Amino acid sequence: MQVGANVAVVGAGWAGMAAAIAHTEAGHNVTVLEAARTLGGRARAVPGVLPDGAPATLDNGQHILIGAYTESLRLMRLVGVNPDAALLRLPLTLQFPNGQGLCLPDLPPPLDALLGIARAKGWSWADKLALLRTATAWQLRGFRCDPGTSVATLCAPLTPRLMAEFIDPLCVSALNTPATEASGQVFLRVLRDSLFSGRGGSNLLLPRVDLGRLFPQAAAQWLAQRGGQVLTGQRVQALQPLAGGRWGLDCKGDTGGTDNTSVPSAVFDHVTLACPSWEAARLVADVGQAPGAAHASTASAWAACAGALRFEAITTVYAHGPGVRLPQPMLALRSQPGQPAQFVFDRGQLDGQHGLLAFVVSASQGDRATTEQQVLQQATVQLGLPPLQPVQTVVEKRATFACTPGLRRPAMQVLPGLTACGDYVDGPYPATLEGAVLSGTAVVRSVGESATA
Known part of the structure; x- marks a missing residue:
């Protein structure tokens, strides 16, 4: 895709705003189309x-x-949000109202984990030794396991107390999936990147402002200052593949709102779908079912994969x-x-x-x-x-x-001139804000790789 291309980003959630920033930094003219009246998607x-x-x-x-x-912190700083002011930084803490549980000290890894486990209140030495032995085994295996392994199976050597007071809350907060159903491999990746990514990597960062102010609203202002547009109340009804990998968009404005700015151009050199997976699946499925559509089987397969997510x-x-x-x-x-x-x-x-x-x-x-x-x-x-x-x-x-073992997730590249981003696309992380923005930032690299392939 040449510099100066007209790019549409469908969706103004965290992934969509990250993608819009990446396209803008690559020199493209960006229009973000958001069906809702509020920016941020599922974090607003x-x-x-x-x-x-x-x-x-x-x-x-x-x-x-x-x-x-x-990546989330980098993007915040880029658009003018100070993470030190907007986020409260605390040591990794999983403590209950009675003070029992784990609290890591401010030390470099793995000393923080070792001392935190040793000091954990309410855990017996049998609990602590079981966690240290199991965590050491995970580290020796490079934080890898069979893709079909669940978190519960992965953590079988741990005691019932550790499962109830450490693994279960950590798993459900990181993967939003119960340990009996959650992917052990994704869980290990989260542990590796948080506990062993360097000092402060495991710190909790709690928002001190609402989620709109934390990133998407500032990102929209950053885009506007560079000639981009963020149009709310604009639902993309259909995608129309055109010659040369270009795309036409059929949009419907929300006449019930106050921002009824029409889409300036219905034809774009590239489209990035940053809407929810079920909406992206609908749009791509319609492309695959159009009479005489090129790449129909590819479109149908991608839509089926995205539509199968639970x-x-x-x-x-x-x-x-x-x-x-x-x-x-x-x-x-x-x-x-x-x-x-x-x-x-x-x-x-x-x-x-x-x-x-x-x-x-x-x-x-x-x-x-x-x-x-x-x-x-x-x-x-x-x-x-x-x-x-x-x-x-x-x-x-x-x-x-649902981040389950062996889950097949749709690829970022959909069709020529059409990409997708979001926390659900193929990647190592569960459905998190970091997974969303990483996929958005990676869109431009994906486009460049597909162009030279």
């Missing part, structure tokens, strides 16, 4: 109202970043209590029947919304009302808090793909 800000009627800024899910997310839900329950403050900004909770949340975050210690707590239920299965009531009761039982008032419960039914 949402408005809320506190019990007293005061407005609140929430997120559609409480996200955690880690120090090893080097998804896990995440529920975030926001609740408020006057004067409520947790002993730490984030605590692990004991998830069990009737008490589904695995973590709770004190938004007062993060973004100044005092008394506001965010409870996270990964791999959520219950309905909204039941989950909300169970979490509010869990807060009373496990945190010893007086009854909290519900603020808002957000259910992302397709928050992440």
